[in-house]
Amino acid sequence: MELKGYLKKYFNFDEFRPGQQEAVESIIGNQHTIAMLPTGTGKSLCYQLPGYMSEGPVLIVSPLLSLMQDQVEQMMAMGEKRVVALNSFLTPPQKAKALENLHHYKFIFISPEMLGMESVIDRIKGLSVSLFAVDEAHCISQWGYDFRPDYLKLGEIRRKIGEPLTLALTATATNEVRRDIADKLLLEKWNEIVFSVDRPAISLALEKVSHFQEKQQRTMQLVRFLKGPGIIYFSSKKVAEQTSAYLREHGISKVMAYHGGLDSESRILIQQQFINGQLDVVCATSAFGMGINKENVRYVIHFHMPMQIESYLQEIGRAARDGGDSVAILIYSPGDEQLAFQLAEAELPDEFQIERLFTFLIENNVVYQDITRLEEELAMFCGFTDIQWRIVENYLSNLESVDYNQDKRSLLHLLDNRLKVKQSKIKQMLEWIHSQECKRAVILRTFNEKLEDRPENCCSYCGIEMEDFKETDASSDERPIGVDWKQDLASILLLSERI
Amino acid sequence: MAITFLQAVVLHIFKKINGERTIYSLYHLFQGKRSSQTIQDAHLYQLTPYFHTYPSVTREKLEKMVDRLIKDGLAAEIAESKVILTDKGIETLDGQLAEHPLPVFLNGWKYHQITDSFWERLTLLIQVSSNLIHRERRFIPVRNKRETLNWVKQFIREQGEDRYHLAERLYLELVTALDNENTMPELIVVRLSGFKKIGLTTMQAAEITGLDPARYHFEYLNCLHALFDRILEDPARYPLLNGLIKQPERKVPLTLSTEKTYKLFQKGYSIEEIAAARNLKGSTIEDHIVEIVLSMKGFKIDSFVPPEKEERILQAAKKNSAKKLKQIKERVDDASYFEIRLVLAKYGDAEWN
Numbered sequence: 001m002e003l004k005g006y007l008k009k010y011f012n013f014d015e016f017r018p019g020q021q022e023a024v025e026s027i028i029g030n031q032h033t034i035a036m037l038p039t040g041t042g043k044s045l046c047y048q049l050p051g052y053m054s055e056g057p058v059l060i061v062s063p064l065l066s067l068m069q070d071q072v073e074q075m076m077a078m079g080e081k082r083v084v085a086l087n088s089f090l091t092p093p094q095k096a097k098a099l100e101n102l103h104h105y106k107f108i109f110i111s112p113e114m115l116g117m118e119s120v121i122d123r124i125k126g127l128s129v130s131l132f133a134v135d136e137a138h139c140i141s142q143w144g145y146d147f148r149p150d151y152l153k154l155g156e157i158r159r160k161i162g163e164p165l166t167l168a169l170t171a172t173a174t175n176e177v178r179r180d181i182a183d184k185l186l187l188e189k190w191n192e193i194v195f196s197v198d199r200p201a202i203s204l205a206l207e208k209v210s211h212f213q214e215k216q217q218r219t220m221q222l223v224r225f226l227k228g229p230g231i232i233y234f235s236s237k238k239v240a241e242q243t244s245a246y247l248r249e250h251g252i253s254k255v256m257a258y259h260g261g262l263d264s265e266s267r268i269l270i271q272q273q274f275i276n277g278q279l280d281v282v283c284a285t286s287a288f289g290m291g292i293n294k295e296n297v298r299y300v301i302h303f304h305m306p307m308q309i310e311s312y313l314q315e316i317g318r319a320a321r322d323g324g325d326s327v328a329i330l331i332y333s334p335g336d337e338q339l340a341f342q343l344a345e346a347e348l349p350d351e352f353q354i355e356r357l358f359t360f361l362i363e364n365n366v367v368y369q370d371i372t373r374l375e376e377e378l379a380m381f382c383g384f385t386d387i388q389w390r391i392v393e394n395y396l397s398n399l400e401s402v403d404y405n406q407d408k409r410s411l412l413h414l415l416d417n418r419l420k421v422k423q424s425k426i427k428q429m430l431e432w433i434h435s436q437e438c439k440r441a442v443i444l445r446t447f448n449e450k451l452e453d454r455p456e457n458c459c460s461y462c463g464i465e466m467e468d469f470k471e472t473d474a475s476s477d478e479r480p481i482g483v484d485w486k487q488d489l490a491s492i493l494l495l496s497e498r499i
Numbered sequence: 500m501a502i503t504f505l506q507a508v509v510l511h512i513f514k515k516i517n518g519e520r521t522i523y524s525l526y527h528l529f530q531g532k533r534s535s536q537t538i539q540d541a542h543l544y545q546l547t548p549y550f551h552t553y554p555s556v557t558r559e560k561l562e563k564m565v566d567r568l569i570k571d572g573l574a575a576e577i578a579e580s581k582v583i584l585t586d587k588g589i590e591t592l593d594g595q596l597a598e599h600p601l602p603v604f605l606n607g608w609k610y611h612q613i614t615d616s617f618w619e620r621l622t623l624l625i626q627v628s629s630n631l632i633h634r635e636r637r638f639i640p641v642r643n644k645r646e647t648l649n650w651v652k653q654f655i656r657e658q659g660e661d662r663y664h665l666a667e668r669l670y671l672e673l674v675t676a677l678d679n680e681n682t683m684p685e686l687i688v689v690r691l692s693g694f695k696k697i698g699l700t701t702m703q704a705a706e707i708t709g710l711d712p713a714r715y716h717f718e719y720l721n722c723l724h725a726l727f728d729r730i731l732e733d734p735a736r737y738p739l740l741n742g743l744i745k746q747p748e749r750k751v752p753l754t755l756s757t758e759k760t761y762k763l764f765q766k767g768y769s770i771e772e773i774a775a776a777r778n779l780k781g782s783t784i785e786d787h788i789v790e791i792v793l794s795m796k797g798f799k800i801d802s803f804v805p806p807e808k809e810e811r812i813l814q815a816a817k818k819n820s821a822k823k824l825k826q827i828k829e830r831v832d833d834a835s836y837f838e839i840r841l842v843l844a845k846y847g848d849a850e851w852n
Contacts, residue, residue, distance in 0.1 A: 269700045
């Protein structure tokens with residue numbers, strides 16, 4: 001059967017999206033592959049289809065629990081039952097059961113920390129993995145914007161499980177990062193499938209306002225004007241909530257805020273309401289959108305500037321998945337970068353916290369293998385946030401022997417480097433905001449690309465016809481719910497001919 | 500003056516506690532803290548309906564709320580962190596309750612262990628049934644706990660019935676069991692998801708029904724607890740809904756430490772022996788015994804209090820509308836505080852006033 005035949009058989013699609021076919025061909029040709037495909041092109045198909053075409057399970061390493069959960073659910077919703085997620089969501093008995101039954105699964109999603117455990121590696125060794133897929137592979141590189149120290153172990157793990165055929169997937173990685181990926185995964189020869197980060201269907205707009213209130217007003221204007229659905233991204237949960245309330249107070253009813261502070265029921269419901277068209281706008285933090293398949297998002301507004309161009313691309317990439325014209329608008333007001341710098345600093349433990357940490361370790365003569373057990377105590381004593389703690393824990397638990405002074409120095413050095421990388425990323429984003437040339441060309445240059453075909457509504461520098469993104473349909477109001485609960489219940493549980 | 504629903508609840512509880520406990524006892528009550536103290540207080544002050552009914556409350560929020568009540572002259576601080584209602588507070592509360600009575604079916608103590616899991620199972624079962632009758636297999640479940648997903652799958656299989664009958668039965672049971680003029684079933688129904696329809700979040704549901712979020716939350720619980728009352732009164736009439744109620748893993752909801760004491764007691768050890776064996780104070784073991792009495796109906800206390808003394812304590816308690824242990828002790832001076840607490844625990848709310 002031809003490749004497209006398999007595509008039809010397993011996914012019921014007639015055509016591949018850009019890059020998918022090349023990536024799949026490279027893998028079934030038995031070559032290690034680094035694939036850089038723009039967001040929204042269905043990267044998961046690149047390991048699913050080869051998985052179906054070969055014997056043995058596919059092991060997928062994924063850094064974000066929520067993303068993993070989404071992918072598993074989507075595959076299950078598509079009717080694939082042989083899929084499992086191994087991560088810290090599992091209770092010990094669930095984990096034991098999953099490990100015991102591991103040979104029944106075709107697609108095994110796993111978090112890097114779980115994959116670091118010897119017992120898990122031993123179990124996987126016996127499975128003859130057909131494909132080792134590393135999702136969000138840029139996390140392996142210190143030059144990447146989202147470096148995750150536990151990804152560094154993947155090369156060694158890969159060797160331990162018998163150097164299976166490997167696919168590294170990413171949406172955004174510069175040349176430097178791609179080289180680093182191959183290096184850290186211990187790939188000797190590999191094939192690169194690199195597609196442009198450009199999304200011609202998305203127009204790039206930058207607007208400057210002078211202060212916060214004006215930004216909120218402008219956001220409201222845009223939401224009223226633009227054809228939805230749309231997503232508005234914020235760096236702050238609080239401002240996301242505030243703006244969502246502000247929009248609702250002004251008569252834009254189908255808006256909700258989405259962020260990590262909500263309970264899990266609300267998060268699922270809001271996400272599904274948006275996908276189902278019950279909401280027009282979501283005021284979200286970056287927690288929203290990963291793994292969401294919604295084809296017809298027409299605009300993405302950035303209320304706060306992202307921390308780096310890579311996340312900007314990820315986030316605007318949630319628009320125009322159906323290929324229809326869409327617009328991304330970043331609204332900047334002077335001083336916005338301060339929030340970004342603050343967030344970058346807050347993510348990493350500071351010098352004072354590290355001093356306290358080592359004071360504690362020295363006084364109590366703690367060996368690093370024990371620090372996971374001391375999480376609560378140390379987090380309290382040093383004031384670590386979850387993210388800060390994970391960085392520290394990861395660093396220390398990977399050290400072989402204990403030399404407190406030396407280890408403190410090297411940890412501080414590492415943190416200092418991370419902060420500098422983050423700060424330079426923010427500066428790069430800021431340069432893009434202030435650049436006086438084609439916005440699209442600047443982004444492409446960052447990824448060593450040249451702009452070949454300029455789309456008609458390219459960017460705010462080249463000129464955008466905003467009328468093209470205007471809402472033209474008058475919105476129809478549906479029957480108000482809650483008027484007759486018995487009828488509402490009947491419409492859910494009874495077929496219409498029986499009501 | 501107008502007060503919010505939550506303020507009314509808080510005033511109502513402070514009125515019952517009457518300055519004998521700190522405001523943090525309310526925090527533990529809302530949180531449903533499983534400590535002997537909280538559990539005994541809930542019974543002593545007849546606040547069991549509110550046990551574990553508002554776990555999202557924080558100490559800070561509570562302190563702020565109390566400050567507000569004091570500023571508005573509705574409550575007064577009589578000792579550190581202890582407040583009573585002022586005359587104005589009592590009047591305002593009565594006025595508010597005349598207009599908006601407190602939820603009558605609320606029963607946190609009885610239902611707190613089953614409420615959340617019931618809701619998770621119910622919402623998922625409805626969504627799955629609705630999609631099944633529309634022959635839609637591709638949908639994202641509104642619940643993501645593997646445990647709940649597996650449970651509902653198994654549950655549907657066990658019914659051994661075709662999808663149309665299952666959905667119809669579920670509808671009939673719900674429409675009957677929810678129909679209650681003293682609750683607002685629409686608060687539940689707007690949150691349900693089905694085929695091509697996603698239910699509302701608590702916040703949206705509060706907004707659309709015009710209730711403030713705290714009131715919405717309590718009315719929603721009230722509705723569910725009324726539903727539990729109905730189901731448990733006549734389980735045979737509501738086989739599906741009854742099946743969704745999780746059998747508590749521990750029949751006796753005891754705190755862990757109390758459980759250990761209970762096991763030793765069952766083996767015939769005395770309080771002193773248990774205290775020695777567990778390296779705890781005797782008074783701690785006494786707390787455990789009181790908790791056991793509160794949690795287990797029919798637990799005999801004769802080995803601790805002679806029946807004749809029990810009767811005298813009970814009579815003294817009935818005469819005293821206030822339930823201060825001290826006042827009872829003044830009337831029955833040969834009784835220990837432990838004995839008094841045991842008797843109060845045994846008779847709980849029912850025969851109280």
